[in-house]
Amino acid sequence: MTPRVVLVGPMGAGKTTVAGLLGEAWGVAVRDTDADIEATTGREISDIFVESGEDHFRDLEAAAVAEAVAEHDGVLALGGGAVLRAETRDLLSGVPVVFLRVGLSDAVKRVGLGTGRPLLLGNVRARIKALLDERTPVYESVATHVVDTDDRTPDEVAARIRELLA
Ligand SMILES: Nc1ncnc2c1ncn2[C@@H]1O[C@H](COP(=O)(O)OP(=O)(O)OP(=O)(O)O)[C@@H](O)[C@H]1O
Ligand SMILES: O=C(O)C1=C[C@@H](O)[C@@H](O)[C@H](O)C1
Numbered sequence: 001m002t003p004r005v006v007l008v009g010p011m012g013a014g015k016t017t018v019a020g021l022l023g024e025a026w027g028v029a030v031r032d033t034d035a036d037i038e039a040t041t042g043r044e045i046s047d048i049f050v051e052s053g054e055d056h057f058r059d060l061e062a063a064a065v066a067e068a069v070a071e072h073d074g075v076l077a078l079g080g081g082a083v084l085r086a087e088t089r090d091l092l093s094g095v096p097v098v099f100l101r102v103g104l105s106d107a108v109k110r111v112g113l114g115t116g117r118p119l120l121l122g123n124v125r126a127r128i129k130a131l132l133d134e135r136t137p138v139y140e141s142v143a144t145h146v147v148d149t150d151d152r153t154p155d156e157v158a159a160r161i162r163e164l165l166a
């Protein structure tokens, strides 16, 4: 099986939100690897990071992506850092992958001061800037399409993806 589309991008890009809208519009199931990891382990992601470390989380994430890519044919949202693993990038070859691009200001506004994102602890703006700088080339390398989300509502983003993949 191959997902109909895989959404990648940084925290606050809107992967989870837009995945839900696409699933509704297309009438297909939606999966999100962050939710899969929480369901499988019975733990929150922030607790996994704090108690077991990021490397352990990335191992769980690589396994969750492999399983979802193999068995899911709907919309699949990946965690923001999933594409850091080469094995995960390899799995995405041949699959429609949309990079939801977001600029620093919009990303900061969207993630707010929520505590559920362990990599943003400390100076949220500086942490997001570093992640965007590091990861943008990686998102671009796996993407078959890029959609800008700044100044677009989630519905507009979903509509643009539907146009691109029609
Ligand atoms: N295009 C948009 N315009 C304005 N707000 C948005 C947009 N997309 C998402 N949001 C809001 O930004 C917040 C983060 O969105 P979401 O959780 O979907 O991001 P994500 O990419 O899944 O992040 P993460 O990698 O942390 O899971 C939510 O409150 C959502 O409602
Ligand atoms: O960008 C990241 O590295 C992360 C994004 C979230 O989706 C979660 O997977 C987790 O908070 C790590």
Ligand SMILES: [Mg+2]
Binding pocket: 015, 016, 017, 032, 034, 077
């Ligand atoms: Mg999400």
